[in-house]
Amino acid sequence: MSVTFSIEGNATGAFEAECYDSAMVLKADDYDSILLAITRHKMVCEDCEYGGMYSRAILDVPADLDVNMSNVNAAMVGARLGFDMSDLSGSATGEDFLGRVLLAIAADLDDSGIRATEVTPGARGARMIDCGVAAGYFGERFGQLHALASEAVRLGREVHWA
Numbered sequence: 687m688s689v690t691f692s693i694e695g696n697a698t699g700a701f702e703a704e705c706y707d708s709a710m711v712l713k714a715d716d717y718d719s720i721l722l723a724i725t726r727h728k729m730v731c732e733d734c735e736y737g738g739m740y741s742r743a744i745l746d747v748p749a750d751l752d753v754n755m756s757n758v759n760a761a762m763v764g765a766r767l768g769f770d771m772s773d774l775s776g777s778a779t780g781e782d783f784l785g786r787v788l789l790a791i792a793a794d795l796d797d798s799g800i801r802a803t804e805v806t807p808g809a810r811g812a813r814m815i816d817c818g819v820a821a822g823y824f825g826e827r828f829g830q831l832h833a834l835a836s837e838a839v840r841l842g843r844e845v846h847w848a
């Protein structure tokens with residue numbers, strides 16, 4: 687389970703689909719065209735014929751600045767940014783998010799790492815391990831979120847996480 691912080695995106699109307707077996711990506715300007723391209727591809731690719739090939743909408747913002755982390759780590763990072771992370775999803779304006787990241791960086795909170803611990807929620811609960819975080823973890827994540835939020839501000843978009 688993980689949470690991804692990303693820039694709010696709008697659909698461009700175009701679609702893409704990735705081959706199950708290779709790095710090849712089909713692209714099309716509309717949904718009918720991607721369905722046709724997928725059907726054609728499945729005629730020549732056994733992996734996609736049996737494994738399935740699914741289209742996704744191409745958004746008008748880059749995904750390469752997305753920041754993904756485990757639920758536990760996202761809750762800690764979000765809390766340090768002052769967000770209510772109880773349901774691990776939310777949104778903020780780019781300006782608000784960037785301001786919180788800058789404050790978190792300036793606050794220079796303890797970033798010496800958190801040791802792994804075993805968490806056992808009750809006698810019949812599953813045995814769970816909280817993997818902890820390495821020293822410098824928050825600094826690295828705030829750096830990535832700073833890049834994401836700066837781009838969101840430049841584009842006039844929100845930052846979303848879920």
Ligand SMILES: [Zn+2]
Nearest residue numbers: 705706731734
């Ligand atoms: Zn394929």
